[in-house]
Amino acid sequence: MVRFENVGLRYGMGPEVLKDINFSIAPRSFQYLTGPSGAGKTTLMRLVLMALKPTRGLVNLFGQDVSRLDADTLTAFRRRMGVVFQDFRLLDHLTVYENVALPLRVLGKEETSYRAEVVELLRWVGLGERMHAVPPVLSGGEKQRAAIARALIGRPELLLADEPTGNVDPGLGRRLLRLFMELQSLGTAVVIATHDLTLMELYDAPRLVLADGHLHVDA
């Protein structure tokens, strides 16, 4: 469902952050994206999300060349993906409930039509008591879980999670990892960007390793 061919990216006039990237993500697969801090993991995810355009090479999403997408298709593709940002990017003036419901709300759905679903998911990630709080008063781990819930609520075909266990204690980290595995077993392709070796040892899966701007697959 995602295919990169000889993709290169530079920010402005800077050096090439990613060089000759070739890889693909199969439906229902599970893989880690790893590499040291600053290696370009977040940049690669932004390319998949079409938040960045590659400076060269070909990005193919759901069978289509993204450089030729019209705005409607781009929106439709984003609705098939869920994303957990490294810095969460929750909207600070909205409650946890509203933040998590956002992907459904932007579809134009009635609030009553998804209320039960959102509440159920919030309880499940342990935020049942915090749904009316706003992000600025949440702990790092609570924000993390809210961000994950927001990525899951639309039942995406592809989940991209950027350092999703970076702010939580190891116990919760394991629970979240189990959540992602369960998600994969229900049919979602999962990519977890992390530099946490202990996490990757908990569950063995193919690793896309970024180093010096190049990517190799460590199966």
Next chain:
Amino acid sequence: MHEPDGHEHEHEERALPSNLRRDQPLVPVDSVAGRALMAVIAILTFLAALSAGAAVLAARASEQWRGAVANEMTIQIRPDSRRDTQSDVARAVAMAQAVDGIEAVRAVPKAESDKLLEPWLGTGLDLVELPVPRLIVLKLKSNASPDLASFGAALRRELPTAILDDHRLWVRRLSTMASTIILSGTVVVLLVLTAAALAVAFATRGAMAGSRDSVEVLHLVGANDAFIAREFQSRFVRLGLRGGAIGGLAAIVVIALLGWLASSLSAAPEAEQLQALFGAFEIGWSGYAAVILVATVVAAIAGLVSRFTVRHYLRILA
């Protein structure tokens, strides 16, 4: 992935806090900037509505003058003890009837013109002794332009006591004044609408620049441009509606107050002069409709301009 437990779920539904905020605007509401913009819109609407009201007032008043006196002139015959006023009147009537373009000539009977003076002089006074001028009303044919200058000159030559009073000159002057008021009222309304549009455009730009991050998040969770534009627009339409309503209402109150003042003063003779100029200071339904229209247009402009600005900004971001 979600625990399928219907029973539990029912319980959860009930447990949903009733004070949970569920549908807040997605665009962060900067209440200070919002209130400032609303105040600007209210003030602009107030000014525009007053101008529109003044224009309607002037239009109605000038219509009244035109209807009443545009086609009339009068000849005054001043009494002169050395002359026979009665025969002077008869002579003037005969001369007027001979002029091409004058449709009807009517000498106002003395009793009638005396009655006109009653409000000033009171009843019971014997006006026979007073040198009250006699009036002859001339009705002009509606499309003719009789040679009034030479008629006036001939009249003066023959009857030194006669004066030809051309209302039309006055009406023309008053009409010019009214047109000036209408024109400047319209210009002020247009200027104010432009100012409102600019204010909303800048405010929208500011709001969007301040919400750049939110806009990107909305895009990435699957919102399309139309959805985001609607979110911004609905906020500015609401601000515009509220500002427009406040400004329009204030204008209506001020106009109604002035009308009330004018009518409560109308017992005094000065007020009649005012009324002669401005009608009864009544802008009527059409005036209030103009005020409401202006307020509505301001709100519509707020919506349109913010929509356009948001779309433009989103295209730049894309």
